[in-house]
Amino acid sequence: MIKVILARIKQGYRTSAFPKEEPVLAERFRGLPVLREGMLPEESEERAIACPTGAIGKGPGGASIDLGKCLFCGGCAASPGGAVNFTKDYRLAALSREDLICRPGEAYKLAESAGKEIKRTFGRSLKLRQVSAGGCNACEADLNVLNTLAFDLGRFGIQFVASPRHADGLLVTGPVTRNMRLALKKTYDAMPSPKVVIASGTCAISGGPYIGHEEVIGGVDKELPVDIYIPGCPPHPYTVLDGLLRFLGRR
Amino acid sequence: MTRPLLQTGNARAASLKDVPLYDIGTFRETVLENDREGGRIVSFFGCVPEGEGQVRLFAVLSRHREGVFFILSSDVKGSYRSLTPDCPQAHLFEREIYEEWGIVPEGHPWLKPVRFAPRRRKDGPEIEAGIMDFFRMKGEEAHEVAVGPVHAGVIEPGHFRFQCHGEDVFNLEISLGYQHRGVERAMVEYPGKRRIHYAETLAGDTTIGHATAYCHAVEGLSGCNVPARAQALRGVMLELERLANHAGDLGALSGDVAYLPTSSYCGRIRGDILNITALVCGSRFGRGMLTCGGVRFDVDDVMRQELLERLDRVMSDLKCAADLLWETPSVVDRFEGTGVVDKKMCEELGLVGPAARACGIPRDVRSDLPSGIYRFSQIPVFTCESGDVFARAYVRWMETQKSADFIKEQTEGLPSGAVIAGEGTRLLPGSIVVSAVEGWRGEICHVAMTGVDGELARYKVVDPSFHNWMGLAVAMRGGEISDFPLCNKSFNLSYCGHDL
Numbered sequence: 001m002i003k004v005i006l007a008r009i010k011q012g013y014r015t016s017a018f019p020k021e022e023p024v025l026a027e028r029f030r031g032l033p034v035l036r037e038g039m040l041p042e043e044s045e046e047r048a049i050a051c052p053t054g055a056i057g058k059g060p061g062g063a064s065i066d067l068g069k070c071l072f073c074g075g076c077a078a079s080p081g082g083a084v085n086f087t088k089d090y091r092l093a094a095l096s097r098e099d100l101i102c103r104p105g106e107a108y109k110l111a112e113s114a115g116k117e118i119k120r121t122f123g124r125s126l127k128l129r130q131v132s133a134g135g136c137n138a139c140e141a142d143l144n145v146l147n148t149l150a151f152d153l154g155r156f157g158i159q160f161v162a163s164p165r166h167a168d169g170l171l172v173t174g175p176v177t178r179n180m181r182l183a184l185k186k187t188y189d190a191m192p193s194p195k196v197v198i199a200s201g202t203c204a205i206s207g208g209p210y211i212g213h214e215e216v217i218g219g220v221d222k223e224l225p226v227d228i229y230i231p232g233c234p235p236h237p238y239t240v241l242d243g244l245l246r247f248l249g250r251r
Numbered sequence: 252m253t254r255p256l257l258q259t260g261n262a263r264a265a266s267l268k269d270v271p272l273y274d275i276g277t278f279r280e281t282v283l284e285n286d287r288e289g290g291r292i293v294s295f296f297g298c299v300p301e302g303e304g305q306v307r308l309f310a311v312l313s314r315h316r317e318g319v320f321f322i323l324s325s326d327v328k329g330s331y332r333s334l335t336p337d338c339p340q341a342h343l344f345e346r347e348i349y350e351e352w353g354i355v356p357e358g359h360p361w362l363k364p365v366r367f368a369p370r371r372r373k374d375g376p377e378i379e380a381g382i383m384d385f386f387r388m389k390g391e392e393a394h395e396v397a398v399g400p401v402h403a404g405v406i407e408p409g410h411f412r413f414q415c416h417g418e419d420v421f422n423l424e425i426s427l428g429y430q431h432r433g434v435e436r437a438m439v440e441y442p443g444k445r446r447i448h449y450a451e452t453l454a455g456d457t458t459i460g461h462a463t464a465y466c467h468a469v470e471g472l473s474g475c476n477v478p479a480r481a482q483a484l485r486g487v488m489l490e491l492e493r494l495a496n497h498a499g500d501l502g503a504l505s506g507d508v509a510y511l512p513t514s515s516y517c518g519r520i521r522g523d524i525l526n527i528t529a530l531v532c533g534s535r536f537g538r539g540m541l542t543c544g545g546v547r548f549d550v551d552d553v554m555r556q557e558l559l560e561r562l563d564r565v566m567s568d569l570k571c572a573a574d575l576l577w578e579t580p581s582v583v584d585r586f587e588g589t590g591v592v593d594k595k596m597c598e599e600l601g602l603v604g605p606a607a608r609a610c611g612i613p614r615d616v617r618s619d620l621p622s623g624i625y626r627f628s629q630i631p632v633f634t635c636e637s638g639d640v641f642a643r644a645y646v647r648w649m650e651t652q653k654s655a656d657f658i659k660e661q662t663e664g665l666p667s668g669a670v671i672a673g674e675g676t677r678l679l680p681g682s683i684v685v686s687a688v689e690g691w692r693g694e695i696c697h698v699a700m701t702g703v704d705g706e707l708a709r710y711k712v713v714d715p716s717f718h719n720w721m722g723l724a725v726a727m728r729g730g731e732i733s734d735f736p737l738c739n740k741s742f743n744l745s746y747c748g749h750d751l
């Protein structure tokens with residue numbers, strides 16, 4: 001017993017002060033990209049061709065990046081010219097698919113509170129059922145991290161529950177494989193209303209690296225109405241946490 | 252072995268023409284002979300049909316302490332006599348070949364779907380996910396427990412079917428495939444720029460392991476020389492991945508026996524280790540670190556110092572947390588004698604990684620068939636004899652220490668020079684390469700083949716979980732159903748790595 005107590009003292013108090021304090025992320029962390037205004041057509045063209053998922057599009061102001069498709073691989077920032085830069089800003093969640101498009105010279109449209117009704121109903125207690133619908137398990141791994149004492153998700157009144165019957169929200173990861181389509185649908189149907197759907201990770205938003213595969217549906221919103229999108233491959237735990245709190249109108 | 256086979260080193264390309272082509276009888280006898288002499292099937296798969304209705308089978312074999320892979324092939328049409336009754340480690344490979352190509356291994360005792368994948372040759376019936384005949388036990392008091400694909404937690408999908416009598420499990424059947432997203436096919440059919448990302452997401456918690464196997468395969472096929480500094484950095488990242496996952500597993504095992512101190516410390520410690528990975532490459536899972544020809548991120552002196560300091564702190568925390576486990580009788584009591592797989596069974600099923608080392612088998616790619624940095628720097632292999640949850644936990648703990656020593660040694664003595672090769676990675680035509688890496692779950696094997704045009708023609712992946720899922724099923728036999736979470740965690744296998 002004495003050893004347990006000594007260990008407790010050694011390990012210390014390690015829960016982060018988030019959201020009061022901003023988290024310290026790795027210097028090389030790739031968060032919100034910034035595109036240079038007036039990018040030359042050849043600069044954007046070259047990047048669009050090299051991008052693995054077709055996340056880079058052309059627009060009136062030069063190139064744009066669809067964060068719903070982006071793997072945050074940094075390939076486009078590595079090409080010379082400095083036309084794209086990944087900042088350390090981990091806040092990426094958005095309320096609509098259109099808001100995930102990052103354009104030069106425009107502020108990124110972060111998720112806001114989903115409204116009074118959501119805040120009143122779920123603001124102090126949000127129970128989530130998670131369904132992994134394909135993908136690589138990195139999203140799931142970094143969701144599980146939210147339950148560790150470093151993040152302590154429970155202190156926000158948010159909790160992952162075992163049964164869809166107990167859930168207010170469905171948090172989906174993965175591109176929705178054909179083989180998981182039915183199970184996903186059944187889980188959604190088993191949840192009482194009102195309910196929200198969260199698409200977490202690039203796969204869940206667009207199919208990610210598997211865009212176009214016949215084995216996947218390619219995004220949750222092809223099957224269910226999605227209320228909030230959280231980009232990243234996988235999203236950083238703080239990106240998810242920030243997204244959830246924003247949605248509830250608590251940030 | 253009596254017949255000539257193609258012998259090739261780990262990640263060394265060979266000409267496809269040199270792979271001997273035997274009739275199926277001789278092929279079968281050769282694989283069985285290897286099995287009888289204690290060898291393993293590393294990979295076994297079908298390939299681009301040669302002519303109407305024909306499929307070419309390739310087998311990649313290995314033998315303890317022989318330092319090379321043995322490759323042979325055979326053409327089959329329709330069906331052939333199954334290897335599984337005489338050589339159980341072939342069971343899932345043969346099911347896979349049946350599912351992919353419709354080639355029937357006659358006499359296979361358990362010919363069921365593997366991942367409910369669409370056939371490569373569109374002449375068979377479409378299979379519906381999860382619909383199959385499960386093994387059933389009859390009896391007045393026998394009952395069945397079905398779990399999944401959606402589980403009570405943040406976990407990947409899979410279906411488990413238990414046949415029980417009271418609390419006792421007589422049989423567990425595992426049915427997967429829910430994560431199938433067609434990566435092997437896409438490796439060949441989709442634009443090459445996606446390949447590294449496919450490799451990184453074969454199993455997301457093994458990003459570095461699979462990306463290393465992929466890069467080694469391409470580098471082998473293109474004769475590219477990876478600079479020494481890049482090789483060392485790849486090794487550092489691979490061991491960090493092992494360290495993070497093993498630490499996480501120790502915590503999870505502890506949580507499953509309701510011993511909360513270690514479980515809460517290790518959950519956080521795992522995160523601290525992931526953050527060391529992010530320090531180097533910006534991603535907690537090592538995304539973006541590897542590229543064919545080297546690595547994309549270098550480590551300067553300041554970062555090196557920071558890495559070493561953080562590692563020291565983490566290891567001291569981990570030691571403190573893990574020691575609590577071994578010193579707590581209630582934990583040790585729950586770990587010992589639970590989920591036993593004996594050595595003979597382990598050999599027969601061809602288990603790999605910590606699960607095999609926990610049965611007393613010193614199987615480890617890093618020392619058996621080293622590639623990359625492991626050709627110059629060895630890591631001691633640690634084994635346990637008891638084959639139970641305790642052994643699988645203790646092997647992990649010992650390995651974390653060896654990994655930490657290795658990371659330290661490599662980081663302190665990083666060779667100078669570039670981190671990426673100058674030359675390109677054009678693939679040799681008509682070649683084959685077998686690339687194996689010891690991931691944290693065990694042997695990862697990628698086999699790549701090129702056509703006459705120098706383009707990839709076939710890409711075959713074997714994740715360690717592919718070998719080991721059957722190990723979990725066997726470990727549950729005769730156990731109590733309430734031990735399932737603990738046994739499951741002690742293997743901690745990948746669904747997506749299996750389903751591809």
Ligand code: SF4
Nearest residue numbers: 051070071073074076
């Ligand atoms: S960082 Fe995103 S946009 Fe840039 S190349 Fe990678 S996937 Fe494409």
